[in-house]
Amino acid sequence: MPDVVVVGGGPAGASCALNLARRGVDVTIVERARFPRRKVCGEYLNAGAMAALDELGVGASVRERARRLTGVRLVTPKIDPVELRFPSPAFALARATLDDRLLDAALAAGAMLVHARVEDLLYEGRRVAGVAARGDDGASAKLRARFVVGADGSGSLVARKLDLVRASRGARRFALGGHYLGFDDLGGFVEMHVDRGTYFALNPLPGALTNVMVVVREKQLATWSQAVDEGVRGAAATLGGGRRSFDGAERVGARATIGPLEFGVRAVTQPGALLVGDAAGFLNPFTGQGVFLALRGGIDAAVAIDDVLTGRASEEVAFAGYAAQRTRDFERRRKLARVVDLLVDVPFLARRASARLRRFPELGEHLMNALSGGVASQRAPSPALLARLIV
Ligand SMILES: Cc1cc2nc3c(=O)[nH]c(=O)nc-3n(C[C@H](O)[C@H](O)[C@H](O)COP(=O)(O)OP(=O)(O)OC[C@H]3O[C@@H](n4cnc5c(N)ncnc54)[C@H](O)[C@@H]3O)c2cc1C
Incomplete structure (x- = not known):
């Protein structure tokens, strides 16, 4: 029986499994797709994602394959485009290549891979204790583990089975x-x-x-x-x-x-289980934070699980630490995504934001710094900064 089963081998699952395997933890990834697989994504990697890839030891090989990006050009009707430069290098790379590279690295570090679709969770009392999965050949199998990590993306089956999904409001x-x-x-x-x-x-x-x-x-x-x-x-x-x-x-x-792109959860942990990456909540993709949050979440979840397995912390303390970190990384970015939704919906506000970004270059610089993911979460866009875009 592995210590940990990770459901999903995308950036969140692969980074979690890679980090756990490097720590000597017995970890199995259950992934339904055969890699390299397509993933709908803008395929932009911000500086924070690159730093996480460096931490995982795959940054150099990703840079070799990727294209370096200069910045973002915002185009809204009736006003000249605005160009905002990335403060630290950002890159573009097809997700089929990136995800394959990450999964390979996790397997090379010692993680196991099972090709199967997870259909249900197993319990011991109220505690999650594994998964039930169906292989390509139609055979079903039970995989027991001390911890289950739900890294199965937006619409996560693990989150649904844990009854953690929050109903979304507004236009889909x-x-x-x-x-x-x-x-x-x-x-x-x-x-x-x-x-x-x-x-x-x-x-x-x-x-x-x-x-x-x-x-x-x-x-x-x-x-x-x-x-x-x-x-x-x-x-x-x-x-x-x-x-x-x-x-x-x-x-x-x-x-x-x-789609639909909207997906949120009420909590990211339950006894025996953690949610990471898009399974723990999805942001409007306009701001390009998803891969960064997935990689960081995978690493943070691995640290929390390892702390429990090595007796450095109780599950309650380690999981609460993981949840608090996720909130710090996610919440300000979620507010930014809300403002972006508003700008996308209301042409007058989009034009006003474009004009302000051109008039106040330091506003654009601050925004790009915060969005790059290369800074601590407390420096993510503050409500005051966001207000300056439109007021
Ligand atoms: C239109 C769009 C554009 C985007 N553009 C960007 C961008 O430019 N930059 C950026 O950083 N982010 C972007 N994102 C967000 C980014 O794609 C995600 O945040 C990122 O893929 C999350 O990684 P993940 O590992 O959590 O999930 P995923 O990458 O979705 O991986 C989940 C894995 O779980 C597997 N799986 C699912 N269910 C099961 C199951 N039941 N059993 C077994 N396996 C299962 C899937 O096959 C998949 O491989 C964009 C998203 C969208 C929708």
Whole structure:
């Protein structure tokens, strides 16, 4: 019986398993997909994510494969684009490559991998004590462990089985995207085009590829019916005043759709179980914090579990420490994501924020510093800073 079962081998699960394995903990990852697998993502890695990758010992190999980014170009209608530079290096890399690299590193460190879909949790009394999973061949198996880590992404089955999912309010959003060839050189800038509840982002990947992500409300997606590619092109042509044309750009490979994007939980621990990464709550992807939070959460969860296994702390104390850290990392970023939702929804506010960022460069610098993830959570955007964007 392993000490720990980690459900999901994405950035959160792989970083947790890698850190545990390096500490000599017997850990098994249960992952339903065969890697390398696609993951709908803008594929931007902020400085905080890079620092976490360095801590995990894979930063150098990720940099080798990734493209270095210059900054963010914000494009809103009726106003000139604003360019904000990254204060510390940020990178772009296809998630298929990044996630494969991380999972490989976890296995090389001694973690085991089981290909199966987790369907349920096992209990001993009120305590989580393992998972029930179904393999590719349809056979079901029970895997008992002292701890279960739910790293199974937004919509997490582990969170649902623990009855921790919080009902979401407001309009539901979906993301569609893919890799494209044929866009003009973006000069190393991630381009964000925003208007009336919708936005699309272009991220220059290594080689000539561009990652294109469109985030739309559910009702708009429904009107596109089967003609989703045309819908994406149409949205792209109108957003940001049509400054970025899709003419000559062709999608390479499959289009991916994911949603609803809203997902939150009431707590991130239960006796015997922790939630990490998107399974512990999902932020509007506009701010590009997800991979950073997933990697950091995976590392922090591993430390908490190791503290219990080695007798340095009781489970109650170690898990409370993990939950408090997660709140510190997440909450201010969640507030920022709320403000971003407002800017995306209300064109007048988006234009005002763009104008303020141009007029007060120190505001943009502060915002980019905080968003880079390379600073402590207490320096994440404060409510006062956010207010200066629109008031
Ligand atoms: C449109 C969009 C754009 C984004 N852009 C960015 C960006 O540019 N930069 C950034 O940092 N973040 C971005 N994010 C967020 C980022 O993608 C996530 O925060 C990140 O993937 C979270 O990692 P994770 O390991 O928690 O979950 P995931 O990466 O989702 O991994 C979960 C894993 O669990 C597996 N799994 C799920 N259920 C089961 C099960 N029942 N049994 C076994 N295995 C299971 C899945 O196969 C998957 O491999 C974006 C997200 C979206 C939706």
